[in-house]
Amino acid sequence: MFLVRNSKIKKSVKRTFNFGIPAYLSSTGLKTCPNAGACAKGCYALAGAYRFSNVAQAFERRLAATQSDSFIDAMLSDIDKQRAERIRIHDSGDFYNEEYLDRWLKIMRARPHVEFYAYTKMVSLFNRRKNDLPKNFTLIYSFGGTEDKLIDVDKDRHSLVFETVAQLKACGYADASNQDDIALGKNPKIGLVYHGTKNIENTNWGKVPEYKRKAG
Template identity: 35%
Template structure:
């Protein structure tokens, strides 16, 4: 589970919040492709009862320019809805699973698509396992996601994926270096022209292209001015590689400094007056 501050979790001080009446939502873009969203709050934050969380434990540079930490996602009513979703999962995972199964039994979802997380990610093994059980019980519904939880998917999904589940690994996370040429991957580019120049395929026409189109998926960056300035014309994969290289250089320098100091101490002559062994 995400990091939880248990100092504020007594039931008397923090009565259980009202459960969300509806778990899945649909905006205009999703309606056009026959899809619905399940959403958590983005990355790290604090719930109303004082607990802290991190729903994107493998987020890297993406968190610096995350669209779900901007605009309408920050409106109090929207934030409260997303946090209520997370609280339901954290406080009653089995109850949430049954509620999701019940909602997905509605005829309108048959043959449709559920995008798991337009914000947030699979933050724990137990949470991912719950989704996998849901998929296997609702075989008439299709599910897809973007995720940076590469190790978790390698262990829990890839060996035996549900037939109605498709996913794409997205660059910009701390596990980027573990992606291989055989993986379906998505990378955020500065614009459509840079996607074309790289020979990748844009998913801008339909988000389902991320899992149904060619496996090199280009995502044009959101046109948010201060985010574009941070991106500096780079792809997420390039930016993350720069950060990883800088971190490796700093780590190597620290190790070398420690090793050099130890070697210097070993080479120091014995103090005056000491006897040779």
């Protein structure tokens, strides 16, 4: 079984599931978030206890499955079995290469009635492929990576991490901290309040260059 539901995703108005692979680097040494930047320091999925949990092992198993074309049929079968209406690709991890992205695009095209969405830091990859994405896929560029400069905050649906809800709202962002449906709503500026395992001052979020200049 590939698809899982956590408490945040269960609040969705649709029958929504998560699909995750290991964050940042797999146990086999594959860079699963090739463009991770400031986000990595403070990433919940990289926290010590988490890395040794059963959840982390399940992420490794899913990653192994994604590396073969049989992933497409296996995922389609899971989508059908679970009667999924919406799928968030990567509550952990990212589109680690183009071949892997292509597998997901085939899955999306084979299930046009299912909505797919993903936060990603693979900005140049998607800028190159943006005319080749199915209608049932919503892409959200996510600040905190090595390609932040390529995100057009006026045109691209994107997400930024804030310290407080007040700050997020003052900058005109929609608060998706507790309800991820917001990420697919009218406002393409998605705000998330940091609630990782570290205090925000112990992360690099404050150093994301565009953070204050563009949002403020």
